[in-house]
Amino acid sequence: MAVTGVSFFPATLSPVIRRDFTPSVGKFSKSNPISFRRLAVSTEQTQTQTPTPTTTATPTPTPTRRLSEKSEELGEAGVAASDDEVEQNGRVLKEYFERSKELISRSDGGPPRWFTPLECGPPLKNSPLLLFLPGILGVGLGLIKNHRRIGKIFETWCLHIPVMDRTPFTDLVKLVEKTIRSENNRSPNRPIYLVGESFGGCLALAVAASNPDIDLVLILANPATSISRSQLQPLMTLLEFIPDQLPFNPPNMLSLMTGQPLRTAIESVVKGLPLQQTVGELSQDLDAISSYLSVLADILPRETLRWKLQMLKSGSAFSNSRLHAVKAQTLILCSGRDQLLPSQEEGERLCHALPKCVIRKFNNRGHFLFLEDGIDLVTIIKGASFYRRGKYLDYVSDYMLPTPTEFKNVVEDNKWIGTFTSPVMLSTLEDGKIVRGLAGIPSEGPVLLVGYHMLLGIELVPLVANIFRERNILVRGIAHPMMFVKKDNTREMLPDVSQFDTFRMMGAVPVSASNLFKLLSSKSHVLLYPGGMREALHRKGEEYKLLWPEQSEFVRMAARFGAKIIPFGAVGEDDISEVVFDYDDLMKIPYFKNQIEKLTSEAGNIRTDTTGEVANQDVHLPGILPKFPGRFYYYFGKPIETEGMKQELKDRDKAHELYLQVKSEVGRCLAYLKEKRESDPYRNLLSRLIYQTTQGFTSEIPTFKL
Known part of the structure; x- marks a missing residue:
């Protein structure tokens, strides 16, 4: 493991960070004591002026289209695709305790101070400030x-917060307030993120309540505002009565940090690891972990533990009494197996109490969420659409590409779709030749892909995933606003917003003319369904019927930027399902009619200015009968050029003529696929399974002749 370190300075200083960018030195070795030095300690006095850091400026992130242009895009995309792995649990615990030991040995009795881990490196230009507020350990x-x-x-x-520090909670609040006010004065247009873990969650809420005029974004992991209902209550009482002369060991919080060893062993066996190997590795991990118990005892001696538990109690009461004053945008992360706090119950309470709050639940996680395997804070922030660099979120300029690991996880979570439908992808080259694969999709944008929306949008994941995998092109989908926000802070009927995190991480943006404008102006590949929800929630007998607005849309915007319009069709929904109880049937039953009206009210109608059948955007779930799986087919037609047509398409009639041409081409793509699939010998799932059994499950399954 490469040697890492931190820049360390008192919090009472002017809160301008001083970095030490000393290069890392080799791997850890007892014969190389220099390589063990990981801290660059600042000993400046309070009156000393800390110099402003000088870092290498990197380009402002812009919406990125292609992942293959790494040298150019890593500076623009936000998160480097080649450096997206977080540390795994075994290594990180060792690192955590070694670094904690060094911090303890180098720090004094106070005051609390800020530090920046050297491995963070210089951020992108205009990045927001993130202040991490620790839990009870305070490291x-x-x-x-x-x-x-x-x-x-x-x-x-x-x-x-040094071990021997005794700064009261209210003074910690003032300390953080001083920092955010100073930074807000220095950069008034950038948000300040407060990431509070456990006790730090109380601190973040208290600071936000006292500073409603500052643009704060709160991310609270298992906040300790529920300490009055915690299992720590008996411990608080016990500490009050144990005489100082009696020996006392701190509670074994280490087991809470590492999770249950039995669960780890079971999960390893399920993954296919040999039992002997699993037991051996587990034993080694436990032996290594036990060697750090002394560090935990150093972090939490009895007097410190007593002080911190009292701080938890006062901090919880302080922040709970001021919840009404918190106006900050808030993301709550809560664990289902928190053995210290009733975190999920508390998360729900806070989410109802705070006006701009959303919640993400992690049912199988413990109290120390950020130290657990599989928890990536950046991925969580991206999925929740919580990353912004200005006063308001810009879904285009603030967007960051999914990293290879994030994309892999998305594919794994949805691999059943590809397994059952074995998608066939066809595209058209410039000379009009139809080929298997996606070579016909232009590499350079702006490109507008316009097509047919299958039932419930089930064609989306294979479409976006295959284009990303085969061409390294990220398609930004124009989506319904209900996938992004809660309306009036209520969402009783609609699915929880968290269910759409994957779509947002893969580039979906709320439907609006301004977002389409920004995407095309940034030369993105954009996915558009003119039929929208009405097409995706079609009635019986409406399979492959284009339900588009009567008036022309999108063509003049495309021409303004010279975008290539690619009409496409997707078929296969009738091979996997059939609508047996549709909207018309549901509206005849009073109960379902009432439910549909509530759902639609929560979601909102985005086509109030449209006439015709497509204007009916009522939200409902049709009754669907599954079928023995067939196959999905996609066909991308020849690109329609709009370069140089900006002036011409100002004429409404000519714009409408091009609009009808695109619609006709989409219909032609659908007709082509419906006809050709009849000659596909592998349209049936059983025939595909037989082929893969003989040829290998990674082999490409043939289809009809082109």
Whole structure:
């Protein structure tokens, strides 16, 4: 493991960070004591002026289209695709305790101070500031697994509270307030993120309540505002009565940080690891972990533990009494197996109490969420659409490409779609030749892909995933606003917004003329369904019927930027399902009619200015009968050029003529696929399984002759 370190300075200083970019030295070796030095300690006095850091400026992130142009795009995309792995649990715990030991040995009795981990590196230009507020341990290394990734997109400061420090909660609030006010004065247009873990969640809420005029974004992981209902209550009482002369060991919080060993062993066996190997590795991990119990005892001696538990109690009461004053945008992360706090219950309570709050639940995680395997803070922030560099979120300029790991996880979570439907992708070259694959999709944007929306949009994942995998092109989908926000802070009927995190991470943006304008102006590849929800929630007998607005859309916007319009069709929904109970049937039953009206009210109608059948955007779930799986087919037609047509298409009639041409081409693509699939010998799932059994499950399955 490469040697890493931190820049360390008192919080009472002017809160301008001083970095030490000393190169890392080799791997850890007892014969090389220099390589073990990981901290650059600042000993300046309070009155000393800390110099402003000088870092290499990197280009402002812009919406990125292609992942293959790494040298250019890593500077623009936000998160480097080649550096997206977070540390795994075994290594990170060792690192956590080694770094904690060094911080303890180098720090004094106070005051609390900020430090920046050296592995964070210089962030992108105009990155927001992230202040990490630690939990009860107070070390400030709770984000150690995520330092490299958050350091790419945030200017990151972590708060360290020395073991012997006795700063009261209200003074900690003032300390953080002084920092955010100073930074807000220095950069008034950038948001300040407060990431609070456990006790740090109380601190973040208290600071936000006192500073409603500052643009703060709160990310709270298992906030300790529920300490009054915690299992720590008996411990608080016990500490009050144990005489100082009696020996006392701190509670074994280490087991809470590492999770249940039995669960780890079971999961390893399920993954196919030999039992002997699993037991051996588990034993080694436990032996290594036990060697750091002394470090935990150093972090939490009895007097410190007693002080911190009292701080938790007062901090919880303080922040709970001021929840009504919190106006900041808030993301709550809560664990389902938190053995210290009732975190999921508390998360729900806070989410209802705070006006701009959303929640993400992690049912199988423990209290120390950020130290657990598979938890990537950057991915969570991206999925929740919580990353912005200005006062308002810009879905185009603030967007960051999915990293290879994030894309792999998306594919894994949805691999059943590809397994059952074996998608066939066809495209058209410039000379009109139809080929298998996606070579006909232009590499350079702006490109507008316009097509037919299958039932429930089930064609989306294979479409976006295959273009990304085969061509390294990310297609930005124009989506319904209900996938992004809660309307009036209520969402009783609609699915939870968290269910759409994957779509947002893969580039979906809310439908609006301004977002389409920004995407095309940035030369993106954009996915558009003129039929929208009405087409995706079609009635019985409407399979492959184009339900487009009567008036022309999108063509003049495309011509303004010279975008290539690619009409496409997708068929196969009738091979996997059949609508047996549609909207018309549901509206005849009073109960379902009432439910549809509530759903539609929550979602909102985005086509109030449209006439015709497509204007009916009522949200409902049709009754669907599954079928023995067939196959999906996609056909991308020949690109329609709009370059040089900007003036010509100002004429409404000519714009409408091009609009009808695109619609006709989409219909032609659908007709072509419906006809050709009849001659596909592998249209049936059984025939495809037989082929893969003989040829290998990674082999490409043939289709009809082109």
